[in-house]
Amino acid sequence: AQSVTQLDSQVPVFEEAPVELRCNYSSSVSVYLFWYVQYPNQGLQLLLKYLSGSTLVESINGFEAEFNKSQTSFHLRKPSVHISDTAEYFCAVTSNNNDMRFGAGTRLTVKP
Amino acid sequence: EAGVAQSPRYKIIEKRQSVAFWCNPISGHATLYWYQQILGQGPKLLIQFQNNGVVDDSQLPKDRFSAERLKGVDSTLKIQPAKLEDSAVYLCASSRWGLAGRGAGEQFFGPGTRLTVL
Numbered sequence: 001a002q003s004v005t006q007l008d009s010q011v012p013v014f015e016e017a018p019v020e021l022r023c024n025y026s027s028s029v030s031v032y033l034f035w036y037v038q039y040p041n042q043g044l045q046l047l048l049k050y051l052s053g054s055t056l057v058e059s060i061n062g063f064e065a066e067f068n069k070s071q072t073s074f075h076l077r078k079p080s081v082h083i084s085d086t087a088e089y090f091c092a093v094t095s096n097n098n099d100m101r102f103g104a105g106t107r108l109t110v111k112p
Numbered sequence: 113e114a115g116v117a118q119s120p121r122y123k124i125i126e127k128r129q130s131v132a133f134w135c136n137p138i139s140g141h142a143t144l145y146w147y148q149q150i151l152g153q154g155p156k157l158l159i160q161f162q163n164n165g166v167v168d169d170s171q172l173p174k175d176r177f178s179a180e181r182l183k184g185v186d187s188t189l190k191i192q193p194a195k196l197e198d199s200a201v202y203l204c205a206s207s208r209w210g211l212a213g214r215g216a217g218e219q220f221f222g223p224g225t226r227l228t229v230l
Contacts, residue, residue: 041223
């Protein structure tokens with residue numbers, strides 16, 4: 001079965017600074033990778049996903065993630081964060097059985 | 113399009129009591145999931161339905177947890193009796209397809225039910 005490790009439980013950063021949230025996965029088969037965001041008191045929302053094709057995927061609000069098969073990673077990046085990006089971010093992996101496994105989450109706190 | 117609906121949003125019960133949660137997925141979504149999210153952890157899949165059949169319930173504590181999706185639409189998750197360690201947010205999600213590769217894994221989540229067991 002696949003698994004996900006998010007290497008940082010908390011990431012504090014100042015507004016307009018760049019940020020990287022790290023995610024590594026383990027799987028013996030081909031995978032599909034996702035980043036979900038959870039704002040306070042809300043459900044999870046899909047931020048971006050990698051299914052196939054280009055290894056660099058982008059979201060509409062400036063985040064991007066790159067699938068690196070050799071490193072088994074799917075790190076999330078943003079060149080300049082806003083206060084409104086403060087949230088919990090979850091990396092997730094699934095394979096053909098659609099059994100989605102989530103990481104423990106990274107709490108991103110953007111400070112003014 | 114309406115999102116995934118869940119009720120109640122909050123529930124506080126004593127240990128050994130019973131509790132039930134309800135979920136209404138997005139219309140037309142064949143697959144429904146129940147997750148347990150303990151504070152400080154990522155969601156853990158409890159059970160997955162494809163229409164009204166169970167696809168995966170390997171992580172469901174079947175001695176106390178049960179779930180059903182009788183008509184392939186709404187679903188209920190029940191805990192009987194509850195334990196202190198069941199305190200968590202219970203998330204319901206749905207997706208259009210059950211197999212990866214066809215809109216693979218894009219699950220839409222409800223707001224969750226926060227359960228506190230005292």
